[in-house]
Amino acid sequence: MSFDSGVDAFLVTSLTYTWPGNEEPTLVIDELRLERGQSLLLRGPSGSGKSTFLSAIAGVINVPRGSVAVAGTDLATLRGGARDRFRADHIGLIFQVFNLVPWLSAVDNVLLSCRFSEQRRKRLAGRPEQVARRLLDELGLHDSALLAAPAMSLSVGQQQRVAAARALLGAPELILADEPTSALDDETKASFVDLLRGECAAAGAGLLFVSHDRGLESHFDRVVEFGELNRGAQRC
Amino acid sequence: MLKFGLTSLWNRRFVAALTILATALSVALVLGVERLRSEAKTGFANSASGIDLIVAARGNPVQILLSTVFGVGTTGAGLSWDTFEMVKELPQVAWAVPISMGDNHRGFPVIGTNSEYFEHFRHSGGRSLEFALGGVFADDSQAVIGSELKERFGYGHGTEIVVAHGAGSVSFDVHDEAPFRVAGVLAPTGTAVDRMVFVSLKGFDELHTQREPVEEDPLAGTTDGAGPFPVAAGRARDRVHARANNDTTVDNYAEDHASRPDAAHRKNEHAEHGHEPEIINAIYVGLRNRTAVLSIQWRLSKYQNESLTAVLPNLALLELWSITGTAETALGLMAAAVVLASLVGMVVMLSAALEARRREFGILRSVGASPARIFGLIVLEASLLTAAGLILGYFLLTGVVLLADPILADKFGLRLGSGLPSAKEGVLMLVILLCGVLASLMPAVRVYRMTVADGLTLRI
Numbered sequence: 147m148s149f150d151s152g153v154d155a156f157l158v159t160s161l162t163y164t165w166p167g168n169e170e171p172t173l174v175i176d177e178l179r180l181e182r183g184q185s186l187l188l189r190g191p192s193g194s195g196k197s198t199f200l201s202a203i204a205g206v207i208n209v210p211r212g213s214v215a216v217a218g219t220d221l222a223t224l225r226g227g228a229r230d231r232f233r234a235d236h237i238g239l240i241f242q243v244f245n246l247v248p249w250l251s252a253v254d255n256v257l258l259s260c261r262f263s264e265q266r267r268k269r270l271a272g273r274p275e276q277v278a279r280r281l282l283d284e285l286g287l288h289d290s291a292l293l294a295a296p297a298m299s300l301s302v303g304q305q306q307r308v309a310a311a312r313a314l315l316g317a318p319e320l321i322l323a324d325e326p327t328s329a330l331d332d333e334t335k336a337s338f339v340d341l342l343r344g345e346c347a348a349a350g351a352g353l354l355f356v357s358h359d360r361g362l363e364s365h366f367d368r369v370v371e372f373g374e375l376n377r378g379a380q381r382c
Numbered sequence: 383m384l385k386f387g388l389t390s391l392w393n394r395r396f397v398a399a400l401t402i403l404a405t406a407l408s409v410a411l412v413l414g415v416e417r418l419r420s421e422a423k424t425g426f427a428n429s430a431s432g433i434d435l436i437v438a439a440r441g442n443p444v445q446i447l448l449s450t451v452f453g454v455g456t457t458g459a460g461l462s463w464d465t466f467e468m469v470k471e472l473p474q475v476a477w478a479v480p481i482s483m484g485d486n487h488r489g490f491p492v493i494g495t496n497s498e499y500f501e502h503f504r505h506s507g508g509r510s511l512e513f514a515l516g517g518v519f520a521d522d523s524q525a526v527i528g529s530e531l532k533e534r535f536g537y538g539h540g541t542e543i544v545v546a547h548g549a550g551s552v553s554f555d556v557h558d559e560a561p562f563r564v565a566g567v568l569a570p571t572g573t574a575v576d577r578m579v580f581v582s583l584k585g586f587d588e589l590h591t592q593r594e595p596v597e598e599d600p601l602a603g604t605t606d607g608a609g610p611f612p613v614a615a616g617r618a619r620d621r622v623h624a625r626a627n628n629d630t631t632v633d634n635y636a637e638d639h640a641s642r643p644d645a646a647h648r649k650n651e652h653a654e655h656g657h658e659p660e661i662i663n664a665i666y667v668g669l670r671n672r673t674a675v676l677s678i679q680w681r682l683s684k685y686q687n688e689s690l691t692a693v694l695p696n697l698a699l700l701e702l703w704s705i706t707g708t709a710e711t712a713l714g715l716m717a718a719a720v721v722l723a724s725l726v727g728m729v730v731m732l733s734a735a736l737e738a739r740r741r742e743f744g745i746l747r748s749v750g751a752s753p754a755r756i757f758g759l760i761v762l763e764a765s766l767l768t769a770a771g772l773i774l775g776y777f778l779l780t781g782v783v784l785l786a787d788p789i790l791a792d793k794f795g796l797r798l799g800s801g802l803p804s805a806k807e808g809v810l811m812l813v814i815l816l817c818g819v820l821a822s823l824m825p826a827v828r829v830y831r832m833t834v835a836d837g838l839t840l841r842i
Contacts, residue, residue, distance in 0.1 A: 226752075227752050227754070230747075230750055230751075230752045231750060231752075233748075233750055234749060234750020234751075235750070239748045239749075241748070244741050244745075245745065246745070247741075247742050247745055247746075248393075248741075248742075249389065249390070249392075249393035250389065254389075258745070258746070258749045259749045259750070261386075261749065261751075262746075262749055262750035262751050262755070263749075263750050312749070
């Protein structure tokens with residue numbers, strides 16, 4: 147098979163993954179594709195293998211050749227350090243909570259993603275700090291005093307928006323969001339998802355949004371139930 | 383990465399500051415010990431400069447050096463005046479100064495000598511003695527005192543001082559019937575001279591001759607000729623020698639003293655032809671040509687009439703260092719242990735923070751920092767902490783030295799000096815820095831394993 151580098155944010159085909167020491171495979175997935183600029187909500191209860199699936203796409207676990215490609219590159223062809231660099235260049239990550247280095251300011255937290263990636267720095271339109279501030283501004287963080295303060299003084303909702311800005315800085319092809327809204331209340335949730343989606347679409351990044359929340363379906367281009375996608379062993 | 387490391391440390395500035403302070407204190411201690419050690423050595427070496435040989439009755443060179451130059455204890459036995467004259471007449475000898483000792487004033491050694499002492503003694507790299515007040519003793523009832531006596535007891539010109547027998551500060555026999563008047567006060571030298579009281583040989587002897595016992599053999603009291611090499615080492619001198627042994631030994635004195643009524647006649651005899659004591663303890667010798675020192679030393683060791691030891695002060699000092707070396711090593715080891723403790727403290731600080739920083743490392747990983755970079759971050763932090771500790775420690779030491787220097791110079795004659803670190807101190811500091819970096823490898827390896835195991839999951 148071949149991977150199309152131009153259109154796909156990621157492409158998973160015939161992926162089987164078994165954790166070392168387990169007998170049954172955790173992941174058995176025929177195919178999942180996300181195009182750049184598109185958003186995909188992957189929904190499923192915890193323990194269904196979602197985290198393993200995200201790890202596979204982020205290149206944290208070793209997957210067989212030809213099963214996972216991100217931005218046209220087969221992750222199995224990359225080793226250790228090269229995979230770390232590839233991730234820094236092409237994937238923006240947003241976690242559930244604690245996305246920020248607490249003692250760095252919001253702006254410095256956003257700039258972290260450029261620190262280890264030459265490619266992301268090159269893709270910036272302007273000085274890194276300006277771009278970071280513009281992104282934060284677009285995500286609704288305008289107060290410059292707030293942006294200069296240590297991240298730990300921000301509210302959880304603000305922190306998640308800073309995390310989103312960091313994931314987006316330098317226009318990676320793929321944004322992986324692992325339950326980023328689970329710590330937010332319903333209203334903040336909706337507005338966060340909309341902002342994130344809008345920024346991803348504008349940057350031409352594919353957004354893979356993993357959540358067990360109901361009620362977010364309408365905000366995404368596609369919704370996939372993980373339980374239907376994955377035929378691997380499930381823990382619960 | 384440097385900026386990130388610095389801000390990360392700044393975020394933990396309280397603990398980091400404590401770590402730096404601990405390192406700084408240990409660095410200051412190590413450097414201070416090292417400096418004290420080297421300065422003490424130069425200080426000691428300064429005390430004996432200008433003297434080529436110290437001649438005394440056969441004994442341990444270190445003991446001879448300690449008793450004569452540093453005023454600690456006494457030489458075992460005495461020398462006859464004949465020996466002094468013999469040494470003085472040797473063609474290679476430029477000058478010879480007799481030294482008598484064994485008494486003290488309030489714990490400070492009293493030295494019997496002549497005015498040449500003040501001409502020839504050198505200290506601190508060749509400086510001669512200077513008088514802060516008055517001058518050399520003009521007669522046998524006058525004394526010259528070191529600067530410390532003036533400072534401690536407020537002695538000045540004309541003060542009467544009383545001498546006690548024995549070299550220790552606790553004396554059981556006070557010669558209060560023969561007080562000395564202070565004729566001169568020496569300027570501070572930073573050597574043992576500051577702690578000494580100088581009187582003329584005659585004055586020194588009078589302390590004793592006033593209570594000299596009657597000899598069984600009346601001839602024993604007279605001096606046997608003044609020739610440099612008296613061929614007939616008569617029975618009389620042997621007896622004199624034997625008495626000298628007693629005289630300079632504190633233990634024996636009280637006992638001897640009881641059995642010795644006054645023998646004043648001797649004093650009168652000597653007064654007639656310049657004072658020639660039977661017994662002196664040592665001779666400071668200066669040579670015309672220092673290359674002759676070994677041949678003179680050998681020649682004196684073969685001297686027939688008396689068993690002599692001629693001490694090269696510098697060699698004896700080396701021997702002294704080999705003795706004090708153990709204490710120095712112990713001191714050095716202690717200082718090293720303190721450094722070790724402070725480095726362990728740093729490792730503890732870095733390790734304790736690892737769990738709390740797991741999130742920080744996870745975030746760094748997620749934005750593309752490899753485990754190796756995070757490993758490097760920990761090592762960098764340790765290097766920064768150690769370097770800061772070194773710099774602070776050095777300034778701390780400099781500050782302490784600036785404060786303590788006048789006091790140390792005064793009390794012990796040690797001048798530590800400040801300014802740039804010496805080569806040895808530089809090496810020492812480099813070694814400490816290296817140890818700091820090595821010590822950080824332990825938490826760094828842990829963090830490496832942790833970040834690899836954690837992957838991109840963020841643990842709380």
